[in-house]
Amino acid sequence: MAQVIMLLQWCQELQKVIMLNPWLCLFLLLPLLFLLRVAKREKLNLPPSPPKLPMIGNLHQLGRLPHRSLRALSAKYGPLMLLHFGKTPTLIVSSAEVAREVMKTHDVAFSGRPQTRAADVFFYGCVDVAFCPYGEYWRQAKKICVLEILSQKRVQAFQFVREEEVTNMVEKVRLSCLNGAAVDLSDTFLTVSNNIISRSTLGRVYVNEGSDENFGGLSRKVIDLLASFCFKDTFHFLGWMDTLTGLVAGLKNTSRALHDFLDKVIEEHESLMNNDESHMKDMVDILLDLQKNGALGIDLTRENIKAILMVSLSLSWPLFCDCV
Template sequence: MELLNVAILSSKPLLLSMILLFSLLIWLKLAKRKTLYLPPSPPRLPIIGNIHQLGKLPHRSLRDLSRKYGSLLLLQLGYNPTVVVSSADIVREIVKNHDIVFSNRPRTTAVDILFYGCKDMAFVPYGEYWRQVKKISVVELFSHRRVHSFQFVRDEEVELLINKIRSASLKGKSINLSEMLTSVLSNIVSRCVLSHKSEDEDGCSKFGKLAKRLMILFTSFCIGDMFPYLRWLDVVTGYIPSLKAVNAEFDSFFDQVIQEHRALESDDQVSDRKDFVSIIMQLQKDGMYEMDLTQDNIKAILLVIIQHCFHSFLFLFLRLGLI
């Protein structure tokens, strides 16, 4: 009995030390959590977090959540903590005063496959390449002077749209305004980026169909982005093969476009061409910026421009209720 009492007494300091250490770790974790002034967050479920609250129309679900929890809220989408901002003033503060902090974009499966491993201007990690590509986009591609230079393209396409509607009206024919607007959007983007219309002789548009597939895949739900240990399911469902197929088609398409521009350049016929492809290739030739633009860099930049143009126009059409 005395030996047992000695054993118990000798083990108490170790047990006490373990209890104190465990309590200290809990206190440090709670103290660290208190210092993180996180935005309000709706109740979440284990593993999936707030994914179940997005619904079939995520933009409307986010609107409803913002009305309930405020213009700045935190959602847990699987393994990804996500901050949702629905206030123009907060967005202005982020873009104007905290641009560098928010410059990095999440490297999703779609971004990694479609944009050549994030070699574009929107999803490339912050660094020297990011600064140079941003300078190209601000100074060369999206400056007020450059946007104004494409005004004739927008005027011509809108005039053609009006004439088509007038002609159909005079003949008493019905029209599909959504398809017509999508066609106008495709032609404007194609003419500004590539200097030619996207429509073929039969009225179909390979470029428009590719861009539409790009938008659908880019905004589709990816299991691996939410749950990394289930990434293999994106192969089984066909999501990753579809991304690679679209990337291969765009890759071949851009190779042909760049080859055509280089052929015209060698024949001294590029002087009047002011599309984005010729601008970027001229910058590559002149070496005006402190970086080497590879073929994949050019294709990634062109692709992200197309994606953002279509996204912006489609968002406008959605707001107007046209599609």
């Protein structure tokens, strides 16, 4: 009983000290928290990692040519190393053997995808295939892409689209040569790729509709924003800086225009399906049929359809990167 009374008295005295000297308690707690964090980190079996700096991590070691810097670091720390880009831990794989282990043997363990601020805005909280977390929805969305969009039967069905667009390209180049005009090959190939994917996915080529708010113009804006530097993705505590740089406003405006554009496309297809069932089905029609029939194990909403469509449309985005 006496020990209990002494313990209560000690707790009361400690409470007085805390009330009178909160900064002293904080000073004493900081070393304890640091030791606990170090002890927790030591339990993890992490890959080799070069020394990092506070806040920026290993960003200072990338240099102006990141691929060469990463090659030099991998030669020192091995084919699998851990780098920190700001507060984001990143595994760097630089050999075929380790890549096989990551992508094939342990594919489920490495199936997580970074959900960036831009991807979260453009893809409705990452409900597409590229940025969606691994799970039942991702498996069903992948199934749609593999069996319905990228199947051999579907690719062959749109062969005439590719032939027509390539024929038109050759004819334009021929006429330019006859007239002695210069030919911008980058723009020419970009237009062909643009038209093929637009016709196969959306049913027709969307150009000169609402000024820059067409498939080509919106794709160019999206790829620019996806490639833009985002403070929140690298330094979480500096996420408010994205508002000052205009990134947040750009994401919201472009996302709104893109989703309005896709809503218009889907409404056109819904109207056409109700009035004419004999037309050739494109990707939008396939997704609307799957939504109507409920053949999948998931609820396919309008947002899901638009996010999956953006994956198909994104096949031409690497060309935009080369041409911008």
